Amino acid sequence: MRVLGIETSCDETGIAIYDKQQGLLSHTLYSQVKLHADYGGVVPELASRDHIRKIVPLIEKALEEANCSKEDLDGIAYTQGPGLIGALLVGSSVARGLAFSWNLPVIGVHHMEGHLLAPMLEDNPPPFPFVALLVSGGHSMMIDVEGIGKYTVLGESIDDAAGEAFDKTAKLLGLDYPGGPLLAKLAEKGEAGHYNFPRPMTNKPGLDFSFSGLKTFAAYTIRDCDGSAQTHANIAYAFQEAVVDTLMIKCRRALKQTKRKRLVISGGVSANRHLRSAMKTMMDSMKGEVFYPALDLCTDNGAMIAYAGCQRLSAGQVSSLSDVAKPRWSLEELPPI
Numbered sequence: 286m287r288v289l290g291i292e293t294s295c296d297e298t299g300i301a302i303y304d305k306q307q308g309l310l311s312h313t314l315y316s317q318v319k320l321h322a323d324y325g326g327v328v329p330e331l332a333s334r335d336h337i338r339k340i341v342p343l344i345e346k347a348l349e350e351a352n353c354s355k356e357d358l359d360g361i362a363y364t365q366g367p368g369l370i371g372a373l374l375v376g377s378s379v380a381r382g383l384a385f386s387w388n389l390p391v392i393g394v395h396h397m398e399g400h401l402l403a404p405m406l407e408d409n410p411p412p413f414p415f416v417a418l419l420v421s422g423g424h425s426m427m428i429d430v431e432g433i434g435k436y437t438v439l440g441e442s443i444d445d446a447a448g449e450a451f452d453k454t455a456k457l458l459g460l461d462y463p464g465g466p467l468l469a470k471l472a473e474k475g476e477a478g479h480y481n482f483p484r485p486m487t488n489k490p491g492l493d494f495s496f497s498g499l500k501t502f503a504a505y506t507i508r509d510c511d512g513s514a515q516t517h518a519n520i521a522y523a524f525q526e527a528v529v530d531t532l533m534i535k536c537r538r539a540l541k542q543t544k545r546k547r548l549v550i551s552g553g554v555s556a557n558r559h560l561r562s563a564m565k566t567m568m569d570s571m572k573g574e575v576f577y578p579a580l581d582l583c584t585d586n587g588a589m590i591a592y593a594g595c596q597r598l599s600a601g602q603v604s605s606l607s608d609v610a611k612p613r614w615s616l617e618e619l620p621p622i
């Protein structure tokens with residue numbers, strides 16, 4: 286089975302072609318980062334308009350790079366939600382329009398299921414069951430995963446997502462949008478021992494997260510600091526340390542609670558090098574294993590949507606052409622396969 290995947294939930298137009306036997310055949314991406322940089326965040330209306338401009342040429346490019354034509358496809362998968370409604374509508378309209386005219390089955394994919402399954406595209410995919418930590422710009426979630434569609438949400442952020450906290454703190458440090466990777470780069474020049482950020486919600490039991498207090502702590506720290514480049518690097522270091530430490534405490538707790546030995550970390554923030562090395566050390570000490578997507582598949586992309594869609598289509602699941610985009614959608618509503 287060969288599936289065209291379409292991702293347009295936020296500010297990346299991602300198109301890919303995944304083949305169940307041969308793996309990922311092509312994966313193209315257009316990032317709108319420059320378009321939104323002046324505004325310090327994603328402007329929904331601009332995002333939808335840019336998806337409209339890029340989506341068809343990217344589909345043509347993905348088909349060409351995979352050396353296949355529409356006749357070689359067996360289905361189309363698109364991100365049905367959650368995300369920005371206008372952006373979702375572009376992908377869902379194009380996907381359903383193509384499915385109708387090419388006479389192909391179509392499947393609406395949950396964006397976070399896409400992130401969750403992205404490590405399945407690697408050479409050493411995680412076997413089920415496992416605990417998944419999803420840390421993106423819009424969501425932070427801890428999930429117990431028994432199989433595809435068998436998800437129990439163990440905890441989530443009650444305010445800002447981890448990526449959002451990175452971006453907002455980066456902005457306070459004068460870095461461009463999206464600031465997560467730039468803050469991580471700045472933190473490499475930072476020294477330990479100058480600042481001690483709180484580890485939010487780690488003293489209370491439970492697996493929910495809260496990152497907005499960390500951002501407020503950063504705001505006061507930056508306001509009161511001497512403003513030198515080294516001090517900013519030290520603040521970035523301490524902030525990153527606090528986020529990673531908090532995520533580690535919660536992962537350890539989730540693994541104990543569920544008695545799982547495997548951890549999957551996905552979503553934009555899983556590209557963070559410090560997070561990856563700290564989690565690896567933790568899992569080694571727990572005699573467990575940690576799995577990640579490839580670096581370019583941590584952030585939004587079409588490959589994860591094509592993969593998730595292919596699994597569901599090959600299990601006989603299809604969406605209706607009249608399905609609507611779902612800006613809000615719980616992972617626990619998904620049917621198992």
Ligand code: KG4
Nearest residue numbers: 421422423448465466553554556557584585
């Ligand atoms: O998964 P994603 O592409 O978007 C959503 O679905 O929300 O994640 C984007 C987020 C942004 O907040 C970005 O700053 C963050 O992931 N991010 C990072 C790193 N790379 C991307 N945060 C920390 N360190 C990184 N290396």
Ligand code: ZN
Nearest residue numbers: 400421584585
């Ligand atoms: Zn995402």
